[in-house]
Amino acid sequence: MGYTFTRDDIAYLSSAAGAAALAEVGDVALSSASLLKDLERIRRGHGDRAAALVETVRLRRRATAKLADADDWLFTDDALQQATPSAVARHRAQRLAGRTVHDVTCSIGAELAALAEVCPAVLGSDLDEVRLAMAAHNLGVRKVLLAKADALVPCSTAEVVIADPARRADGRRTHDPAKLQPPLPDLLTAYAGRDLAVKCAPGLDFDTLGWAGEVEVVSLDGAVREACLWSTGLAEPGVTRRATVLSATAAPWTLTDTAPDDIPEREPGEWIVDPDGAVVRAGLVRHYAAKHDLWQLDPRIAYLTGDKVPDGVRGFRILDRMEFREKPLRAELHRRDCGPLEILTRGVDIDPDALRARIKPRGKIPHTLVVTRIGRTATVFLCATP
Structure with a gap:
């Protein structure tokens, strides 16, 4: 839940004295390893204001990845x-x-x-x-x-x-x-x-x-x-x-739903493309495919395929395709000297971390698995990692 700020806290933090105190606390590590000692030191110097100062500094540090010019802003955790x-x-x-x-x-x-x-x-x-x-x-x-x-x-x-x-x-x-x-x-x-x-x-x-x-x-x-x-x-x-x-x-x-959405039905091309999440959530997968000369692996699945990858988009070059069965998949990955293994899934009830642990890749060459459903069949595409 975080610290519960009061209007008095805000008046203090907005004052010249509060700004100076925040600058001082801002120089303190406040890491998980040093937090207890840091808090004792800040309480000695700032008494009852310590909690508000520490919470504000920690929130400002989190905010820098999200908000521009947040170095002097005030927040609550929920806000x-x-x-x-x-x-x-x-x-x-x-x-x-x-x-x-x-x-x-x-x-x-x-x-x-x-x-x-x-x-x-x-x-x-x-x-x-x-x-x-x-x-x-x-x-x-x-x-x-x-x-x-x-x-x-x-x-x-x-x-x-x-x-x-x-x-x-x-x-x-x-x-x-x-x-x-x-x-x-x-x-x-x-x-x-x-x-x-x-x-x-x-x-x-x-x-x-x-x-x-x-x-x-x-x-x-x-x-x-x-x-x-x-x-x-x-x-x-x-x-x-x-x-x-x-x-x-x-x-x-x-991209909007006024764009064309007519795409062909074909066998998988050379590449698999996973559209941006905004396209998927907006229900515009077919529109995106039509714009970039792609088509779907399966009409009910958001993975796309084609013979080229749109500029600026991450694509996965297909090396092999097989029905999803762990024993032959494990053997094929070991044959290919598979090492770091990225696993993407959609339309199948598979835990990527659990599957990776069972496959136990020990090689040197990175690969990507795209596990999905084609019709009623769970299918795995073995791809080169981009």
Whole structure:
């Protein structure tokens, strides 16, 4: 759960004395090996403030991989976990550039910081006074109005409403829209007829949700980060599903369900391609395949195959194909002097770590196994590791 901050803590941490103390604690290792001794030292110097200082420093260190310019931000543990990564927040803000926006679950201000760069007027509200105080600190000189308000009670005339319901119920992560905080059905009812963008978990069943607008699934550096529900007024005409792929090292790209999805049925080609998770979660595997002259290994499986690999994508060159049976597979891997072994599975109930332990590869040459289902048959593709 982490330390429970108070408004007094935030006032102190935002002061000159608090900033100096945080700089001092920031130079302390706070590693698992040194933590007890470090805490004793910090308590001697800062008394009752020690816990808030240590928690803030540790959260800032975690935040650097997720948020830009987070070195002087304030967080709670839960707020940091749910905060939108800066790259994703900037992407969403660009879709709303030039509009007035109200973030009705603003928390510590991660979305507001990105919106303030491109929107003429930005309002953030939340019921948690501590998080609002943190947001005020984090936003600094950015022109954002903050207010305490219930997300289910509309209180502004902003052109666009943004919401990010908490995905934990009773201390556990939930994929039930009705158990989000605030509940997603209630949120949609409260802002019916308004332009609305709702950040949510990519694991939600969007088909049963009955959403009439666009569902965008976003990945960042290969990991699926979130889905966003865009109301009809904010969606591109005709688009109901979108995959957006962001990267720190490559240009972003997007794919929608308006793209062609006609692909051939063929035997496996030279390569296997595992599409980005955003493409898979958005249900756009066939659209991606059509765009890159690929086809599916099996119509129900997301692995693709073809005679070339799209630029910037990791592909696995097929060396052999066999029905999945452990004894002949083990013999073939040993024959090939298999050493480091990556195992990818989809559509089969196989634990890659347990399988690797049973195969016991002892050779020198890296290989990759792609274990999947072709029709009713569990099939393994022995591939060269890229």
